[in-house]
Every structure is written in structure tokens, then in C-alpha cells.
Amino acid sequence: MTQYIARRLISLIPVILIVSLICFSLIHITPGDAASAILGETATEEQLAKMRQSLGLDAPLYEQFLRWLGDVAVGDFGVSVFSGEPVIQIIWESFKTTFGLSLIAMLLSLVIAIPLAILAVWKRNSWMNWIFMSFSLLGVSIPAFWLALLLIIVFAVTLGWVPVAGYMPLSQGFWPWLSHLLLPAVVLSVQQAGLIARMLRDGMLEVMNQDYIRSARAKGAKEWIILLGHILPNAMIPTVTVIGVTIAELLGGAIIVESIFAIPGLGQLIAESISRRDFPVLQGGVLFIAVIYVLVNLLVDLAYAFFDPRIRYD
CATH class of the missing domain: 1.10.3720.10 (MetI-like)
Structure with missing residues (x-):
């Protein structure tokens, strides 16, 4: 039984990774981003660029995904871009x-x-x-x-x-x-x-x-x-x-x-x-x-x- 549970838990890792990748991809291919949502429609391109840089959204998607995945692996899911809470x-x-x-x-x-x-x-x-x-x-x-x-x-x-x-x-x-x-x-x-x-x-x-x-x-x-x-x-x-x-x-x-x-x-x-x-x-x-x-x-x-x-x- 113990070996079966261990095998099943190990098999869950690729499933969670695939779900994480799909979720990340779907979110980032939709129009708009967190910077535009925070600053609103009246924000200038310069303001949006600074906000994206502060949020780390200017990096390539694969770097954003790997950085987020690494943080999640140690229990850090980040903070809300609106409330600032964990x-x-x-x-x-x-x-x-x-x-x-x-x-x-x-x-x-x-x-x-x-x-x-x-x-x-x-x-x-x-x-x-x-x-x-x-x-x-x-x-x-x-x-x-x-x-x-x-x-x-x-x-x-x-x-x-x-x-x-x-x-x-x-x-x-x-x-x-x-x-x-x-x-x-x-x-x-x-x-x-x-x-x-x-x-x-x-x-x-x-x-x-x-x-x-x-x-x-x-x-x-x-x-x-x-x-x-x-x-x-x-x-x-x-x-x-x-x-x-x-x-x-x-x-x-x-x-x-x-x-x-x-x-x-x-x-x-x-x-x-x-x-x-x-x-x-x-x-x-x-x-x-x-x-x-x-x-x-x-x-x-x-x-x-x-x-x-x-x-x-x-």
C-alpha cells in the first residue's frame, strides 16, 4: 500500500505541471494584462511599461513561468497585484x-x-x-x-x-x-x-x-x-x-x-x-x-x- 501511494504521488507531479503550464498559457494569451487593469484605460504607454517592469511582465513568458513555478515549489505563490496580500x-x-x-x-x-x-x-x-x-x-x-x-x-x-x-x-x-x-x-x-x-x-x-x-x-x-x-x-x-x-x-x-x-x-x-x-x-x-x-x-x-x-x- 505504501509503495502504491508513493507511486501515485510521484505520478501526480507531471499532471500538476501540465495543468500549471496550460493555466499559465491561457491566462497570458488573453488580451490585456495586470498592468493595464491596475492603471486603467487612461494610462500612457510609458506608465504601462514601468508597471510591467515592476511586475516582471516584461520578461519572456517562459522566464515568467519558470520563475513562478520555482516560487510555487517553495510555497511562495506571490502576492495579489491589487491588495498586496500573499x-x-x-x-x-x-x-x-x-x-x-x-x-x-x-x-x-x-x-x-x-x-x-x-x-x-x-x-x-x-x-x-x-x-x-x-x-x-x-x-x-x-x-x-x-x-x-x-x-x-x-x-x-x-x-x-x-x-x-x-x-x-x-x-x-x-x-x-x-x-x-x-x-x-x-x-x-x-x-x-x-x-x-x-x-x-x-x-x-x-x-x-x-x-x-x-x-x-x-x-x-x-x-x-x-x-x-x-x-x-x-x-x-x-x-x-x-x-x-x-x-x-x-x-x-x-x-x-x-x-x-x-x-x-x-x-x-x-x-x-x-x-x-x-x-x-x-x-x-x-x-x-x-x-x-x-x-x-x-x-x-x-x-x-x-x-x-x-x-x-x-
Whole structure:
């Protein structure tokens, strides 16, 4: 297992390098730069040239990339060209907010998806299955921005149960923190719950046709014991992949949802850095998200060994 983890970690290095190169290239081939964004449209060419020199933007692109990559290797992501704060500090503060939002959304997704999938399999020949199929299809189809606006109108504006938008840190109290994250978490969880529920239901239906399930029924085991004790645990194995990808997507930051609800997370940070052309923050944020994706994929692979003892890594 240790050797497998070491090999996987080593294999992640070229992936992160390629992602870094692609991100750097795409950012620098777009029109404009940080100097023009800072000085504005009224800046003269002389002023822009001095600003580019101070920011190191006058050097060839390959030199800029190698310099940035070398700094990142020692943990220096640079500073924001607007606020002057260290990029790693800005990203970390945004990540903590997105992590809390993602955690609530993931818990809601599982709370919705698992019971719904179990009911759909339990009542697979009844109207419950139709409700499940409708929900899962609606969940993966409904636009996030439309659902967000609908929830704001109903629960924030009309009923006044939760704030319309904004964010309160956990240090200000649990309920203020949760109330500001509840609606965006519901928006994020609906689509993920639909995906997880559909995957889990299909897995459970496939496991039901296995010989050991027929043997359990032949021995007189109760159906609910078979469903929860044998079918569900085995069906969770392929579902782990979907859950892992879902976690990575949520931690990556939901730009639309965070922008609508004014949540200062990774998604909103990247959106603002694009509009401001704050290259150090944008490059650092994208690299941070890429690292999250590859690490979560590694954890998903390792989780297979936990859920399925038959799997061993040499």
C-alpha cells in the first residue's frame, strides 16, 4: 500500500505541471494584462511599461513561468497585484469558506440520495420508482442559477427564514454561519444528490441479481435485512467514485452559486481575479483546485480497498 501511494504521488507531479503550464498559457494569451487593469484605460504607454517592469511582465513568458513555478515549489505563490496580500493566504481564507459550504452540501446530498435510492429499490415496481426517476432527472437538469433565485424568492424574501445573501464566519455563531450557507448548499446538493442516487440505485439493482442474494432469500432472510445488510454495502463500492468526484467538484468552488449568494469562497475568488486580471491569485487558485482534484482521486482509489476487502494494492 505504501509503495502504491508513493507511486501515485510521484505520478501526480507531471499532471500538476501540465495543468500549471496550460493555466499559465491561457491566462497570458488573453488580451490585456495586470498592468493595464491596475492603471486603467487612461494610462500612457510609458506608465504601462514601468508597471510591467515592476511586475516582471516584461520578461519572456517562459522566464515568467519558470520563475513562478520555482516560487510555487517553495510555497511562495506571490502576492495579489491589487491588495498586496500573499496569494496563499487569500486562497486559504477562501478555501475555508468553500470547504464549509461543500461539507454541508455533501451531507445534504447523502441524506437525500441514500434514502431515496433505497426506497426506489424497495418499491421498484411502484410509484416510488417513478418519483425517484423524476427527482434524479430534475436534479441533474435544473440550472443552478434558476434554482438559486427561486429559493431566494421563497425562503429569504417571502418567508424570511434565511438571509438573502452574504456570509458570516463560524466564529460569529453556528446558526448565523449555517443560515448563510443553507440555501447555497441546497442548490449545490440537488444536482449531486440526483447523480449519487441514480448511481446507487443502479448499483443496488445490479447487486440484487447476484447469486448470494438469491441464496440469502432462499434461507428465509428478511427483505429489509438483505437490502440494508447485503445489497446496500456492496452497491456503495462503485458509488464511491461518484461521491469522490462530487467532493472534488464542490471543493473546486461553485462560481455561479458563490457569486449569486455573495459567498467569499474559491469560486468567487477566481471569478473576481479573472475580472481584475489578478494573475497571481488566478494562477494560484487554479493550481490549488487542480491539486484538490488529483488528491481526491487518489483518496477515492484508496477508499476502494476499505469498502471492498478483495481489492489490494501492491
